[in-house]
Amino acid sequence: MTALIFFIFAGLAVFCGINLVAQTHPIASALSLIGVMGSLAILYLQLGGEFIAAAQVIVYAGAIMVLFVFVIMLLNAGAEGTSLQVSRLAKYLGIFLLAAFLGLISFVIQAMLPKTEGVVFGVFQGGTALDFGRKLFTVYLLPFEVTSVLILIAIVGAVVLARKEI
Amino acid sequence: MPNSVPISWYLILSAILFGLGAAGFIFRRNIITVFMSIELMLNVMNVRFTAFSYSFKQVDGHIFSFFVMVVAAAEAAVGLAIILTVFKNRATLMVDEISSMKY
Numbered sequence: 001m002t003a004l005i006f007f008i009f010a011g012l013a014v015f016c017g018i019n020l021v022a023q024t025h026p027i028a029s030a031l032s033l034i035g036v037m038g039s040l041a042i043l044y045l046q047l048g049g050e051f052i053a054a055a056q057v058i059v060y061a062g063a064i065m066v067l068f069v070f071v072i073m074l075l076n077a078g079a080e081g082t083s084l085q086v087s088r089l090a091k092y093l094g095i096f097l098l099a100a101f102l103g104l105i106s107f108v109i110q111a112m113l114p115k116t117e118g119v120v121f122g123v124f125q126g127g128t129a130l131d132f133g134r135k136l137f138t139v140y141l142l143p144f145e146v147t148s149v150l151i152l153i154a155i156v157g158a159v160v161l162a163r164k165e166i
Numbered sequence: 167m168p169n170s171v172p173i174s175w176y177l178i179l180s181a182i183l184f185g186l187g188a189a190g191f192i193f194r195r196n197i198i199t200v201f202m203s204i205e206l207m208l209n210v211m212n213v214r215f216t217a218f219s220y221s222f223k224q225v226d227g228h229i230f231s232f233f234v235m236v237v238a239a240a241e242a243a244v245g246l247a248i249i250l251t252v253f254k255n256r257a258t259l260m261v262d263e264i265s266s267m268k269y
């Protein structure tokens with residue numbers, strides 16, 4: 001069951017990722033990115049990251065992608081015009097070379113990692129909001145405060161950049 | 167169908183999606199799509215953190231993913247403001263037409 005869910009959502013993520021790169025219209029790419037993020041949220045849940053799965057859906061798929069879609073609509077961004085000039089040799093050879101490269105990467109990752117036990121849903125239960133918050137506000141308190149300063153800088157920067165005069 | 171998934175499959179998935187994001191960053195010419203490819207690359211690294219977090223049975227990896235999300239949110243706000251400004255000044259979104267630093 002764990003493997004079945006992994007294959008379904010990993011396949012969906014890869015499909016949506018390919019669609020993101022292949023589509024010419026930004027709205028189609030944005031919807032594909034939302035698909036990738038939703039599938040990855042399921043995989044986080046499978047790995048025991050309850051809080052991070054919820055944050056993925058709320059922050060990434062909710063907030064950031066709404067901002068993207070908002071900007072696409074605001075700028076009335078259309079599809080890209082004429083495509084890049086790609087030779088036919090590169091187009092067909094590229095698929096095989098890409099497959100070979102991915103196979104090599106997979107082999108290296110498989111060979112490098114020690115043979116540990118696989119992921120089973122429900123084994124690791126330390127990713128709840130309780131455990132997460134306890135660690136975040138004790139061990140990682142200083143980085144957490146620094147990120148609040150970062151967010152403040154980003155807000156001020158966005159307001160300054162979006163003024164009329166620039 | 168095996169009942170467990172090896173950790174390495176998550177890493178391979180993350181590598182494939184990162185490659186797709188890098189390809190989109192290079193091949194796309196619309197600045198918004200380029201920016202979305204960057205978001206994709208940031209996001210799939212979280213899969214890696216979460217997988218190692220499972221492997222070590224520690225919650226620390228989730229906290230790193232959380233910080234990546236915070237940085238991505240800040241980056242999206244500033245980046246989209248930059249895109250708005252560029253569009254206001256140049257009236258184009260194609261990255262190969264925006265080739266000079268100063269107007």
